[in-house]
Amino acid sequence: MYIASVSSTVKFHEFPNGNVIHNYQPGKVEGPIRSISWSKDGNWLLVVPYSGQTEIVSTKDQLKLLKTIHEVNEPTSACFQNTTKKNIGIGTKSGLVMIYDIKSRNVKKRFPRASSQITHIAFTAKDTHCVAGCENGDVLVYNNVTNSPPANLRVPKSNSITSLKTNNLKRNLVMGGSKEGIIVVWDININRSKFCAEAHKASINSVAFSPVNSDLIVTAGADRQFCFYDIADNKCIASISVENSITAVDFSPDGTYFVTASQNGHVYVYDSRNIQEPVHSFLAHKSSIRHVAFQNVQESNNSSMCSLSSESLLTSASIDNVTKRRTRSVRTSEIFGTFIPSAEPSPVEQTSVGSVDGGDSFMMALGLDKNFTDSVKHNDSVFIKENSRLPSIHDTEPSLPAYSLKVDKTEPDDSKPKQFSSTPKFNFQNRSELSPNIASNSLTTNEIKSIVKDLFNEEFKSVVSDLKNDIKYQGTHITYQLRTMLLDMQMAMVKEFIKLENYNNRLREDICPNVNYDTNLMEENERLRKHIQFLEEQLKNLTTKKEDE
Structure with a gap:
């Protein structure tokens, strides 16, 4: 299993001793690499350089460049989908978010443009949503199934988003950190925050969900600390101080270990059961490390x-x-x-x-x-x-x-x-x-069957609960779309009625420009005319009567 550490180049280290197996340098080295992402099976690495095109590197047998994506200009962040390595999500400087099909070599889907540059991009556990972090602090949640309008999330009391991660166990949880040191976990089913805390006194550089416990998160900040939080209990479990600012953090696939990278180019390996001191450390780069990521391992290999x-x-x-x-x-x-x-x-x-x-x-x-x-x-x-x-x-x-x-x-x-x-x-x-x-x-066989049955019943209840939440979520989006269509149709009818009324008024003015077609005024004039005639007749009768006398 490899650990990929990223500065201006990507180095692949053997775990846990840190020996450098491969060293990859993108075509243009004008600054630190913007983002990396491992494929589902861990054989490919997606690299977005500081400038230039997105590259896909293979590490299966030997290090080699597989493909350079020329169809998307000015990429700033990219990642593989979780269920397949055929599709990748790419964000650009102009605010575009799209899904690129590697096999067919074209853009498969384009989402509505964001208002600023895309800095982070990630997919939820089952790839039902694509989450994009923007330079202005917006976090846009695009529905990859219904294509409904994106939800807009923001870190409270902040106008920035410095790190963004999704939960691989619960598809509805998304975590983000800001320059103000605030960490927040959103539930995208209801578009509200589930957990929020002022985790650090400086900018949060990296966050990570535990791959085996959806309630456990780790945050790393520029205040030379990394912290563990239990989002269900809404409290900090541990806060460890280190000598240098931590720039990146990641869990191993089995959750047993986690690594931190510092601004002085060192990588530290910790055992999750004893986090007071690292079990191993090694120098990876001569400059600050921007990203660090464990290689994905297939479940068959783990088992x-x-x-x-x-x-x-x-x-x-x-x-x-x-x-x-x-x-x-x-x-x-x-x-x-x-x-x-x-x-x-x-x-x-x-x-x-x-x-x-x-x-x-x-x-x-x-x-x-x-x-x-x-x-x-x-x-x-x-x-x-x-x-x-x-x-x-x-x-x-x-x-x-x-x-x-x-x-x-x-x-x-x-x-x-x-x-x-x-x-x-x-x-x-x-x-x-x-x-x-x-x-x-x-x-005995009956005892084993009993235990398996109980575990199956609990898992079945959990699956049913998740399915109900998904149905409720999809129903909410469908209702929103229907209401939007109905309002659009009513607005179109009103606009057409106003256009027709204005056309009729202009036609009347063209035909009879001096005629007043105010119906109420005409009726009032007719009533007054009849009343005047009545008064005149009464006056005439009175005059005739006086003359006779």
């Missing part, structure tokens, strides 16, 4: 890294613990609030079994990541989410020494800091020693 079978690891006792504690709610902040200081792990932790790739994924440690639903893999993360379906390491009974930590139920020692530990990595050297002890108590 194959943990080869433990469910029959050898699941025991009756563990299933009972899962059943008893499935309804327990564990917040992200409860586990992530205290961190392990730099120290050697205890002997119990060294002999524990964990996930090879996921680090803290309990189901992957059990080898069930391929048989169970994707939600289990997502929710059993390094930072444990609310209403987690499986127990955390703190809930594990001491009767399972093979893969649980020993729980001391005595009074805690105040002289030592309280320590939370997540599931440690799996040690292949200890597998042969631990597996026979666990395999002695295997599950």
Whole structure:
């Protein structure tokens, strides 16, 4: 797996030691590279240079330039779609946002032009929306399905947008940061902010969602700090100070590690279970790093890294613990609030079994990541989410020494800091020693079916809830479109009626210019004429009567 670090060139580093495998320099080097984006399978990298055309670079076998996109002029930001690497989104200096088809080599779709230059662009989890950040601080959300008018979002108390990210787990969450140090998470289904905080005292340079917990975010600022927030609890979990301003941050695909890049060109690798000190660092560039991104890894590759079978690891006792504690709610902040200081792990932790790739994924440690639903893999993360379906390491009974930590139920020692530990990595050297002890108590078929059924029911409810939200959202947009069409039609009818009335008035004036066609005035004149005749007759009668007398 590679880490791509970007300054005026792109360097591909081997993870985690940081050895430079490839070094790519765009055709024109006039300044720092504007943006990069990995394809879905991690074989292609999309590069937008400071000036010039967008380029697609392949890293599969050897580093080589695949294509230069000449059809779009003055690009400023670009990214791959999440569901396919056939299409990419591109923003330009003139405010254009479009979707480019790599295979057919033409622009597939054009969205309404923005009022200023596009600085950031991203797609939601299922590519239903395209989100574009503008130089004037606007965040435009384009619907890629219904082509309805874009929603306009802004960071509160700010006129800028310095970073923009979408959530790969929840398609309705979008996060942005500003020069004023304000971080905001929007729910684009209702076009409102779900979380907002003054995270930094200086500009926010980079933000990232956790790939395994939708409620956990990390922000990096020019005030030499990076912070973790739980957006569900609406509070800061941790704030770590460093020596140099952080310019970029990104999570590894399994959420076990995250990297930060600094203005002095160094890249720091952190273990999510102990963020006080980096586990590794290396010099990537001689100047400030603009972007850093982990290479995307396909799910099949991730799942194959943990080869433990469910029959050898699941025991009756563990299933009972899962059943008893499935309804327990564990917040992200409860586990992530205290961190392990730099120290050697205890002997119990060294002999524990964990996930090879996921680090803290309990189901992957059990080898069930391929048989169970994707939600289990997502929710059993390094930072444990609310209403987690499986127990955390703190809930594990001491009767399972093979893969649980020993729980001391005595009074805690105040002289030592309280320590939370997540599931440690799996040690292949200890597998042969631990597996026979666990395999002695295997599950029955009915027990496995019961657990799978419960997990399926929970996942089904979650899918139904998401589907209802999507239907509600689409219905709202359709209703908006119908109302807009109706109002446009009524306005057109009024305009045509006014035109016809003006034409008739001009025609009357041309035919009889001196004739007054005011109907009310004519009726009033006729009434007065009759009244005058009546008065004249009365006067005549009175005059005749006096003469006779």
